[in-house]
Amino acid sequence: MNDTAPQQQQPHPQPQPQKKILIVTAHPDPRSLTNSLAAFATEHLRAAGHEVQVSDLYAMKWKATVDADDFPDEPGDGRLHVMSASERATLAGRLSADVAAEQEKVRWADAVILQFPLWWFSMPAILKGWVDRVFTAGFGYGPALPPPYSESALGGRRALVSVTAGARETSFSDRGIHGRLADVLHPVQHGLFWFTGMTPLEPFTVYNANDLPAEGFETAKREYARRLEGLFTDTPVPFRTLTGGDYDHDMRLLPSVENPGTTGFDLHVRPHD
Amino acid sequence: MNDTAPQQQQPHPQPQPQKKILIVTAHPDPRSLTNSLAAFATEHLRAAGHEVQVSDLYAMKWKATVDADDFPDEPGDGRLHVMSASERATLAGRLSADVAAEQEKVRWADAVILQFPLWWFSMPAILKGWVDRVFTAGFGYGPALPPPYSESALGGRRALVSVTAGARETSFSDRGIHGRLADVLHPVQHGLFWFTGMTPLEPFTVYNANDLPAEGFETAKREYARRLEGLFTDTPVPFRTLTGGDYDHDMRLLPSVENPGTTGFDLHVRPHD
Numbered sequence: 001m002n003d004t005a006p007q008q009q010q011p012h013p014q015p016q017p018q019k020k021i022l023i024v025t026a027h028p029d030p031r032s033l034t035n036s037l038a039a040f041a042t043e044h045l046r047a048a049g050h051e052v053q054v055s056d057l058y059a060m061k062w063k064a065t066v067d068a069d070d071f072p073d074e075p076g077d078g079r080l081h082v083m084s085a086s087e088r089a090t091l092a093g094r095l096s097a098d099v100a101a102e103q104e105k106v107r108w109a110d111a112v113i114l115q116f117p118l119w120w121f122s123m124p125a126i127l128k129g130w131v132d133r134v135f136t137a138g139f140g141y142g143p144a145l146p147p148p149y150s151e152s153a154l155g156g157r158r159a160l161v162s163v164t165a166g167a168r169e170t171s172f173s174d175r176g177i178h179g180r181l182a183d184v185l186h187p188v189q190h191g192l193f194w195f196t197g198m199t200p201l202e203p204f205t206v207y208n209a210n211d212l213p214a215e216g217f218e219t220a221k222r223e224y225a226r227r228l229e230g231l232f233t234d235t236p237v238p239f240r241t242l243t244g245g246d247y248d249h250d251m252r253l254l255p256s257v258e259n260p261g262t263t264g265f266d267l268h269v270r271p272h273d
Numbered sequence: 274m275n276d277t278a279p280q281q282q283q284p285h286p287q288p289q290p291q292k293k294i295l296i297v298t299a300h301p302d303p304r305s306l307t308n309s310l311a312a313f314a315t316e317h318l319r320a321a322g323h324e325v326q327v328s329d330l331y332a333m334k335w336k337a338t339v340d341a342d343d344f345p346d347e348p349g350d351g352r353l354h355v356m357s358a359s360e361r362a363t364l365a366g367r368l369s370a371d372v373a374a375e376q377e378k379v380r381w382a383d384a385v386i387l388q389f390p391l392w393w394f395s396m397p398a399i400l401k402g403w404v405d406r407v408f409t410a411g412f413g414y415g416p417a418l419p420p421p422y423s424e425s426a427l428g429g430r431r432a433l434v435s436v437t438a439g440a441r442e443t444s445f446s447d448r449g450i451h452g453r454l455a456d457v458l459h460p461v462q463h464g465l466f467w468f469t470g471m472t473p474l475e476p477f478t479v480y481n482a483n484d485l486p487a488e489g490f491e492t493a494k495r496e497y498a499r500r501l502e503g504l505f506t507d508t509p510v511p512f513r514t515l516t517g518g519d520y521d522h523d524m525r526l527l528p529s530v531e532n533p534g535t536t537g538f539d540l541h542v543r544p545h546d
Binding site: 029031058067068078079080081082119120124128131132166167170175176180183191192242250251252253261262263264266267268 | 301302303304305331337338339340341351352353354355356390392393394395396397398399401402404405406408439440441443444446448449450451452453456457459460463464465483515520523524525526534535536537538539540541
């Protein structure tokens with residue numbers, strides 16, 4: 001190649017179709033790593049032409065606890081069958097305003113990003129309370145929705161966990177003492193995202209997060225940027241579907257559909273060809 | 274055998290040593306299945322001569338969210354490094370009174386029972402907030418405690434998850450679509466109990482809990498009674514220990530210590546002989 005040749009003109013980058021993204025972030029310190037990553041994601045996605053809404057749960061003073069106040073039409077006699085009350089209120093459009101507003105954001109979004117520190121190997125309570133309160137019966141799941149769950153009302157949305165963990169990466173590796181991070185997050189990846197019809201991506205993780213040096217934060221932002229750029233194009237986790245013919249009527253995986261030796265949560269991921 | 278022989282006299286039952294048990298329960302309805310099971314456990318354990326304390330989180334209006342109010346000595350400038358603040362407050366005896374009182378109950382207990390409905394494949398937010406706020410650095414884990422975690426300050430305590438799930442049992446079976454229940458609960462069983470040095474038992478579960486008929490509740494109580502009677506004698510989940518020589522310095526399981534074909538969370542359970 002003749003290095004004195006004029007630079008070949010780059011083609012104009014293909015404009016990405018504009019998408020709508022909801023970022024939910026959950027840390028009490030506005031300048032924490034969690035909220036810094038949420039701010040970085042917001043800027044990065046907006047710079048790419050996308051629309052972003054942010055639910056900063058601590059800033060919103062989000063109420064974490066499901067109780068009778070969520071369902072103003074319930075009799076208020078102390079009795080509360082949560083799933084029934086939740087479905088009645090959802091179908092009647094009589095949920096409390098804070099819950100209804102978050103449901104509207106999820107409906108609006110083409111992708112949902114949950115940004116949180118791993119506390120006790122799961123979400124902080126304030127974020128668990130966002131999940132508990134927002135994904136009501138009749139919204140994220142339930143008899144009023146057409147089965148199967150995996151093609152439910154929230155189908156078509158991509159979903160990304162972006163998590164910071166104090167532990168080192170090896171401790172969450174395949175033989176790591178805490179288990180593989182994707183398995184630890186299974187209640188979110190499969191339990192929440194897959195169950196409500198969303199399409200989960202592999203989690204994005206920053207390890208050693210309790211004392212991350214400045215260059216670690218720069219590296220984390222570069223890696224996060226790549227994941228954000230692939231939000232709508234990266235291959236998602238290929239969980240099996242209820243309609244795919246892999247499960248029996250008792251919701252058990254049929255015999256011999258997995259590769260030999262597959263066990264545990266891996267059973268529910270489609271094997272590579 | 275001569276069936277006219279007089280019945281052999283039963284020896285007096287060995288009196289069980291009195292133990293102290295903390296039951297933490299988390300459902301907004303006092304007459305829910307969750308709180309009915311908590312009440313049953315309380316009565317059953319007391320009838321056996323044990324001491325029981327109950328933390329009914331909804332009745333206590335437990336604050337679910339970790340924030341600066343938990344650490345009255347922090348500067349209050351909006352900055353909050355949760356782990357550092359938590360450890361400083363714990364070591365200085367300057368935690369908020371509600372957290373300190375729950376820590377005292379855990380220290381007092383020989384066994385801890387967590388009674389909750391499975392919401393989104395994990396604890397209700399109010400209970401996650403009990404975990405987040407009570408198990409501070411310096412109490413359940415952290416540099417001020419002698420390593421390894423598994424022989425930490427909370428060692429010697431047994432720990433039982435007693436959970437109600439709306440789904441059918443097959444969906445949480447070995448090939449069930451949601452994964453094995455013990456794997457779904459791994460963040461509690463290994464992440465919380467094992468990590469803080471407690472000794473987890475297999476979870477006790479009531480399935481089909483959204484609409485349990487009366488006879489189902491009677492069956493559940495009989496099965497729960499057996500588990501409560503075995504609280505201090507049943508074989509616990511034999512998680513490997515950090516001191517057992519099974520892990521390298523990066524907290525990864527050493528090669529070939531498991532039975533061939535073992536994968537996932539099962540790697541961290543000692544194989545049967």
